[in-house]
Amino acid sequence: MARPIVTIVGRPNVGKSTLFNRIAGRRISIVEDKPGVTRDRIYAEGEWLNNYFTLIDTGGIEPESEDIILSQMRRQAEVAIETGDVIMFVVDGLEGLTSTDKEISQMLRKSRKKVILVCNKIDTPKTPDTIYEFYELGLGTPMVISAGQGLGLGDLLDEVIKNFPEDKDTEYDEDVIKVAVIGKPNAGKSSLINNILGENRVIVSDIAGTTRDAIDTPFSVGDDKYVLIDTAGLRRRKNVNENIERYSVIRTLAAIERADVCIIMIDATEGVTEQDAKIAGYAHNSGKASIIAVNKWDLVEKEDKTYLQFEQEIRRNLSFMTYAPIIFISAKTGKRVNKLFELVKIVSNNHSMRITTGVLNDIIGEAVLMNQPPSDKGRRLKIFYGTQVGVQPPKFVIFINDKELMHFSYARYLENQIRQSFGFEGTPLQFEFNEKKGD
Incomplete structure (x- = not known):
């Protein structure tokens, strides 16, 4: 089953990207005090009370614009509305209702999706009179928040997850x-x-x-x-x-x-x-x-x-x-x-490939037999054993007698021998050489 999709829409510069970043928990969308900064649909994973969902930020909708970028932004927002399960319609609670807000609300009503009206930028406990103008849109009671201050987001997200379709999967999935x-x-x-x-x-x-x-x-x-x-x-x-x-x-x-x-x-x-x-x-x-x-x-x-x-x-x-x-x-x-x-x-x-310690040391042993380690001033490099300690990328620790004797060219030789045995196409390999005292 697919994840629920929550889409954030609204005219430019009402705080959509700030709200998106706040819910996503990190700065993903670019936040700049200019209209049209977020041009495409930006996706992130959101979570509230162990309910996981896909969050989409959209470029601001300019219904009448003929500008090539702005018109494509409008189309991107329309597609995001079509694919969304729950839509957060963000308006500027301080500025009040605008003609563009009215046009966007008409577009949203035609979508027949669940729309939550979000009045943003209310940073004080007192609700300004401008909030009441938004009842005119016929989208129900506006939810008052401050995305910048993080106020009211809990109530907003409670309302969001309450409206997820029952056929959507909200469980965590790491196999991606x-x-x-x-x-x-x-x-x-x-x-x-x-x-x-x-x-x-x-x-x-x-x-x-x-x-x-x-x-x-x-x-x-x-x-x-x-x-x-x-x-x-x-x-x-x-x-x-x-x-x-x-x-x-x-x-x-x-x-x-x-x-x-x-x-x-x-x-x-x-x-x-x-x-x-x-x-x-x-x-x-x-x-x-x-x-x-x-x-x-x-x-x-x-x-x-x-x-x-x-x-x-x-x-x-x-x-x-x-x-x-x-x-x-x-x-x-x-x-x-x-x-x-x-x-x-x-x-x-x-x-993500792992090599067992036994197989890795067989490869290293054969490599040493075919090409003896270098020596310097009568001292020869000795390789005791190796082990893989990590993946993404694969990381190996090789224990040797003296780091100064491990020349770059011999380290590259060992890497090539490991690659010949296992391929590792497409991934870098990381090596760490640690000294282990011995003869």
């Missing part, structure tokens, strides 16, 4: 693979997610930086459950001019941190750039399973060795990530996109 789609602006991240989901879940335009937030989208393939995280494209630092763009970079790095698998999007028409290497480096240093997806492959003129040459360029420029599989796709046409998620499952499994 979280996949972050990362890359430069305009590499095709949002187009890829829209292709996978089969709907325009994320706003797509040729304006660089359209996606400002990290957007969580749950979906399933057969019995496998995923959450797709579409991230704002990381720009070069000199191009990060405004606060919102700066927040987006932070949000992208945070998305990498909470992902299990990173799909690193590279624009085939531009080749591997310095910024691509930097983005891939973030994923590598965070110990994430990774796939390199070369997008827009349909736009590249090909000769006999085009594929091989591009692959070599990737390996040369991303030499720290030789474990990551490379796939050439077209998010626009859908070419090989189905193969991409086969890879996601493989690298996710490898990211």
Whole structure:
């Protein structure tokens, strides 16, 4: 069964994102005192009294706007209303009722969904007279809150969970693979997610930086459950001019941190750039399973060795990530996109793989027999034994006689021997060398 979906809607700048962040328990949506900052539907997991649900923040609805971004924001909000089980309609309790509020309420009544009217920004115990204007909307008694101060949220969430459909699953489920789609602006991240989901879940335009937030989208393939995280494209630092763009970079790095698998999007028409290497480096240093997806492959003129040459360029420029599989796709046409998620499952499994201590030491023993450890000034490196101490990524502790004798090249040799035996495609391996006193 699917999770209940709670959608937050309202005109721009009434505090939807502040309420979203407060319920989600962390700063996910960008909060800025500007209309239209939240452009897409932002997803997060919410919980109240052991009831788990999917929470959606939406871009502010501007019913009459012809602006390309604002009109798409309106469509995104409409889709969120269609998919929601309970809708929180947020209004500015201090400013009072506006014509836009009236138009949105008409849209909500047509949806025939359960709508909870939320009067936000009431920071004092005394209820202002402006609250009574909202009875005109015919949506029942408004719930008075302050998202900024956290006032009234308990009563609001009690009302929300009371209206969940009985056929929805509110139990906790940890068996989900979280996949972050990362890359430069305009590499095709949002187009890829829209292709996978089969709907325009994320706003797509040729304006660089359209996606400002990290957007969580749950979906399933057969019995496998995923959450797709579409991230704002990381720009070069000199191009990060405004606060919102700066927040987006932070949000992208945070998305990498909470992902299990990173799909690193590279624009085939531009080749591997310095910024691509930097983005891939973030994923590598965070110990994430990774796939390199070369997008827009349909736009590249090909000769006999085009594929091989591009692959070599990737390996040369991303030499720290030789474990990551490379796939050439077209998010626009859908070419090989189905193969991409086969890879996601493989690298996710490898990211969580465990090797028993006995088997690991058999591999290390064979490696030492084939290639003796280095020596320095008459002292030779001795390897006593190793054990795996963690997953995601797999982490190994190797006990040796002297850390100074463990040369980088021999550590790489041991890693290669372990990879040859078990593959570990798509995941970095971490090694820690500890001294154990002995002969």
